[in-house]
Amino acid sequence: MFALLSAARKAITGHTLAQALSKTDGLTKALTRRRLVLALPALGLLAACEPMAMSGGGTGPSLDTSQPVPVALLVPRGSANSGDAILAASLENAARLAASELNGVKIDLRVYDTAGDPGVTATVTTKAIDDGAKIILGPVYAANANAAGRIAAARGVNVLAFSNNPNIAGGNVFILGPTFQNTADRLTAFAVSQGKSRIVIVSGQTAEGEASASAIQTAASRNGATIAANVPYEFSQQGVVAAIPAVKAAAGGGKADAIFLTANTAGALPLFTQMLPEQGISAQTTQFIGLTRWDIPRQTLELPGVQGGWFALPDPNLSAQFIGRYRAAYGTDPHPIGSLAFDGIAAIGALVSRGKSNALTASALTQKSGFQGVGGVFRLLSDGTNERGLAIATIRNKQVIVIDPAPRSFSGFGF
Secondary structure, three states, X not given: OHHHHHHHHHHHOOOOHHHHHHHXXXXXXXXXXXXXXXXXXXXXXXXXXXXXXXXXXXXXXXXXXXXXXXXXXEEOOOOOOHHHXXXXXXXXXXXXXXXXXXXXXXXXXXXXXXXXXXXXXXXXXXXXXXXXXXXXXXXXXXXXXHHHHHHHHHOXXXXXXXXXXXXXXXXXXXXXXXXXXXXXXXXXXXXXXXXXOEEEEEEEOOHHHHHHHHHHHHHXXXXXXXXXXXXXXXXXXXXXXXXXXXXXXXXXXXXXXXXXXXXXXXOOHHXXXXXXXXXXXOOOOOEEEEOOOOOOOHHHHHOHHHOOOEEEEOXXXXXXXXXXXXXXXXXXXXXXXXXXXXXHHHHHHHHXXXXXXXXXXHHHHXXXXXXXXXXXXXXXXXXXXXXXXXXXXXXXXXXXXXEEOOOOOOOOOOO
């Protein structure tokens, strides 16, 4: 990590980008390997698609709650990406673990492999509904979720996708993945409550970076903050180096009291959090806020520049309890996205437990009180997105410290 930061510093003082990259290549590869399982799904989730409304205005199927409820789980097993097999296994394991904890509610879980392909997804969605599925849980990638949603809409069935892409949400498609907007809203509201209301956004010139910046801008408008500047940067080491003067100009001299960084550890976060303090912009003078998880991977906690920064995360105690139960059942840790399958089954089980035939309609799925998931309370919104109760944490002495706990309910919280 420190080799990367040292190389970046030399790049500023006259070394060529090629020289800097040659010094950091080994570390970059190591970080990429460490983050591969997390980063690839996130990139896949950002493909834009269109939501579908149900034909005839239907909102969901009718259930016979005296019988086990057929639930179709769509996983990306069979794709050319070896990481999808690991993800598929974790999703299935987490779903079965959740079903085993439902206290009397019976779920008939049927697993279908999508091969990570929209065409295959459409075919297996048709089969799942023909087999009697009353709700679709999954798939992961946005294009696949859109394909499943189109088929399911025509059959009056709702879809709880593992995507985090709001562009595919709506109609009969609800996304379970944590959204940039939810995270930005939570962090911005907290920042304003702490007197940090003049924000500089620093975002990469990628689809993900642009979506992140837009979420922060919306959050600022909702929570009474001001965007002092939006500094985009080319998604490269040279682009980061070139952006530093613009960030300094935007935030220096008291022009801003917070810098919102959208980058993660596999991207530009290590460079920004080292180079900005070297230019006189540090967490001691300007609050650093991260839209991504700064505790993953754990090497991030070693970075001097992230000390004192803020980021959001699910309730760490509840998350640790889930990991412990999963590890005890399957002998390994869950994939980070795997927990979404647990949340989906938990929500389905909570609704079915009431014994009502309309338990899986859109109006039931979007109940305001929400559900208890792996990392705390969450709820599905009428636009197909979701809201999750998140904690605010900082990093002190290379340790994660929660400074504002996650809410336990939505009473007086959220939109």
